[in-house]
Structure formats: structure tokens, C-alpha cells
Amino acid sequence: MKIEKIKKRDGRIVDFDPERIANAIWKAAKAVGGKDREKAKELARQVVELLEKQLKPGEIPSVEQVQDLVEKVLVENGHYKTAKAYILYRQKRAEARKACAILGVKDDLKLPLNTIVILAARYLLRDENRNIIETTSQLFRRVAKTIAEVEKNYGKSEEEIKDLEEKFYQMMTKFEFLPNCLSLDTLVPTENGIIKLGEISEKTCQIREKVASDRGVKEALFYFSNGPKKAWKITTSYGFSIIATPEHFFRVIDKDGNYVWKQLKDITSKDYLAIQKDFIFTKDTPLLKLPNFQRLGRTPKPIK
Structure with a gap:
């Protein structure tokens, strides 16, 4: 049959x-x-x-x-x-x-176990009762759609944006591109075991505990905290908006046509921002030549 x-x-x-x-x-x-x-x-x-x-x-x-x-x-x-x-x-x-059954996750992409656990803990949408209400594919689709819609600021048509959304979605499901950032519950290996990033404290630095970093095992010397910050929003004449803290540095073109770094709080309506349009960088992506980054006027102070 x-x-x-x-x-x-x-x-x-x-x-x-x-x-x-x-x-x-x-x-x-x-x-x-x-x-x-x-x-x-x-x-x-x-x-x-x-x-x-x-x-x-x-x-x-x-x-x-x-x-x-x-x-x-x-x-x-x-x-x-x-x-x-x-x-x-x-x-x-x-x-x-x-x-998935324990976490209440519907994984319709057949993702690895560790990925499912992380998505459930940090990224999948939940209702008012903390129940997960989003599948893994819906999460990836939501992110792909959000990234693609930014191209409206650059004159892309609805058809082009839809095509970009699908490309971003395919890249994420194939693990070719996964946007992410560190969160306070990111696990950090130390000589005394694995702790959460948010648990690194003054004590960690006082005893110079060894912490694994992208540059090898290093001693923790200082503990920095910005504290809560207000977010500022800046919008260009082309409709492109950026939200950041006042101390965030941006590339600005000065009156002589050179690239310089400026904090958001110092940017005026007469400044021109240098913004990279590409969201995905490859070896063929042309990058702007940048000035040396001078770490001046930074606000974090070591906690004693």
C-alpha cells in the first residue's frame, strides 16, 4: 500500500x-x-x-x-x-x-536542548501569568521581522522588506546569524565555580578572583556600575532613530569632513552621524575607516 x-x-x-x-x-x-x-x-x-x-x-x-x-x-x-x-x-x-514539556515550550524548529532552555528563560513571550505563549519559530520570525522593518528608513519597498525578513529568518534557523547580547544571568566561569554575571561583585574584585574572559583567565580587579540611566532618543533628517544613554559614543563627521567620536549628549542638530547601513557583516562588507576610540569622559567609577 x-x-x-x-x-x-x-x-x-x-x-x-x-x-x-x-x-x-x-x-x-x-x-x-x-x-x-x-x-x-x-x-x-x-x-x-x-x-x-x-x-x-x-x-x-x-x-x-x-x-x-x-x-x-x-x-x-x-x-x-x-x-x-x-x-x-x-x-x-x-x-x-x-x-520542552517541563518548560512549557513548543519547539517547532527542533532546536538543541541548551538553546531551548535559554530561549525559555530569556526570550520567548509570556502572558500575564508567566506562561510561554510563543513557539520557537514564532520567536525567530518576530526577530527577523523587527530587523527587516528597519530597512523602511532606507526606502526599501514592502516586497523587499518581506524578502529580507525571510532571509533573516532562514539565517537564524540555520544558526548562521543569531543577534544576542549579554544579560545579568549569563554564566561566567571563575576559579570558584560558575556564577551569573549579575553576581560578580565588589568581593569578587577584593579577592582578585580569576575569571575566564575572551582573552584568557584574568584576575577581576574592578567592579563597575553605571547605575540606572535615562535613555535618550535621537532622530536623523532621514527618519532613522537611535535610543541610547547620554554617554554612548557615536561616529560624527566634523566640519573638516573627518570622523570623530562624540557622546550622544554632545551631539547637536548641526552634526552629521556616520551610520553603517548593513546589518550583516561579511568579509566583503565595506567598512568605514574609524578614528582611534578615546575613552574620555566615561562615567563608570570603581565601587570601593
């Missing part, structure tokens, strides 16, 4: 797509150095043939049935390394599904 439908783990009945089996086998094969994409397709055909023989008339196969047969076909064809990689992938997905 020809298979047309398949039952998902959540009970939904969806269209059966043999190509998904081939893709899963191919991913496992690539993970162990495989290079024959056509072989993955041939193994997928064997899986489908076995499944068709097992099913009774009108019976709809489950995802678990298909995955069990994939393991069987891989082993019987001597692809033991690929079979092991596939089995490990199934185990990781099982762990991720368990975490």
Missing part, C-alpha cells in the same frame, strides 16, 4: 514525505564523514518499502515506527557509524522534548 499520511508524536496526522527520511539519514551520515547523498536516498527508499509491507490496509504509520526502521536499515546495510549517530540524535531529541 502507498503511504500518504503519518502520525506525529502529538497525535497530528500530516502528509507523509519520504524526503524527510532521506534528509535525516543524510544528516547522520554527514556527522560521521559521509559524502554520498544518493546513498541516503536509496536507504530511505528501503525504509519506505519495509514500512509499506508492515502496514495493514488503512493503517497510518507513526514517527516512531519510521525511525525504528531507519535504524534497522542502516545496521543491515553495514552503516554502523551512521546508525550510531542517528540513535544519538534520537536520544538528544527525546531529551529536548522532555525539557
Whole structure:
């Protein structure tokens, strides 16, 4: 019998797509150095043939049935390394599904477990009762849409913006581009264990505790705090708006046509801002030649 439908783990009945089996086998094969994409397709055909023989008339196969047969076909064809990689992938997905159930997350992108935990803790939208109300794909779509809409300030059409949104979305789901920043609960390795960034304090610096940084293991010497700051908004004649603290530095073109650094609080209506339009930087992206950054007039002071 020809298979047309398949039952998902959540009970939904969806269209059966043999190509998904081939893709899963191919991913496992690539993970162990495989290079024959056509072989993955041939193994997928064997899986489908076995499944068709097992099913009774009108019976709809489950995802678990298909995955069990994939393991069987891989082993019987001597692809033991690929079979092991596939089995490990199934185990990781099982762990991720368990975490999603505990956290209340609907992961429709099949993201890694650690990613799901971080998204649930920091980024997924919640209702007034703190229940998560957004799927992982909806989060990525929301971010992609927000980034793309900025291009309205540069005269892009709605069609172009929609195209950019889709490109940003695809890049994020493929982990090619993930906008992010440090938060107070970012974990920092120290000689006395892992602590949250927000827990680094005066005591950490007094005992010169060693902290891992992007430049190696260093002693913590000073603890800086700006305290709460008011945000200022500046809008250019082209409608581009920037929100930052008054002490934030920007590139400004002076009266002689040179680039200089200026704090937001010192910028006037006569200044010209140098703004980089590209959001994604590659080796081919032309960058502005910048002046040396002089750290003058900074407000943070060591806490004694």
C-alpha cells in the first residue's frame, strides 16, 4: 500500500514525505564523514518499502515506527557509524522534548536542548501569568521581522522588506546569524565555580578572583556600575532613530569632513552621524575607516 499520511508524536496526522527520511539519514551520515547523498536516498527508499509491507490496509504509520526502521536499515546495510549517530540524535531529541514539556515550550524548529532552555528563560513571550505563549519559530520570525522593518528608513519597498525578513529568518534557523547580547544571568566561569554575571561583585574584585574572559583567565580587579540611566532618543533628517544613554559614543563627521567620536549628549542638530547601513557583516562588507576610540569622559567609577 502507498503511504500518504503519518502520525506525529502529538497525535497530528500530516502528509507523509519520504524526503524527510532521506534528509535525516543524510544528516547522520554527514556527522560521521559521509559524502554520498544518493546513498541516503536509496536507504530511505528501503525504509519506505519495509514500512509499506508492515502496514495493514488503512493503517497510518507513526514517527516512531519510521525511525525504528531507519535504524534497522542502516545496521543491515553495514552503516554502523551512521546508525550510531542517528540513535544519538534520537536520544538528544527525546531529551529536548522532555525539557520542552517541563518548560512549557513548543519547539517547532527542533532546536538543541541548551538553546531551548535559554530561549525559555530569556526570550520567548509570556502572558500575564508567566506562561510561554510563543513557539520557537514564532520567536525567530518576530526577530527577523523587527530587523527587516528597519530597512523602511532606507526606502526599501514592502516586497523587499518581506524578502529580507525571510532571509533573516532562514539565517537564524540555520544558526548562521543569531543577534544576542549579554544579560545579568549569563554564566561566567571563575576559579570558584560558575556564577551569573549579575553576581560578580565588589568581593569578587577584593579577592582578585580569576575569571575566564575572551582573552584568557584574568584576575577581576574592578567592579563597575553605571547605575540606572535615562535613555535618550535621537532622530536623523532621514527618519532613522537611535535610543541610547547620554554617554554612548557615536561616529560624527566634523566640519573638516573627518570622523570623530562624540557622546550622544554632545551631539547637536548641526552634526552629521556616520551610520553603517548593513546589518550583516561579511568579509566583503565595506567598512568605514574609524578614528582611534578615546575613552574620555566615561562615567563608570570603581565601587570601593
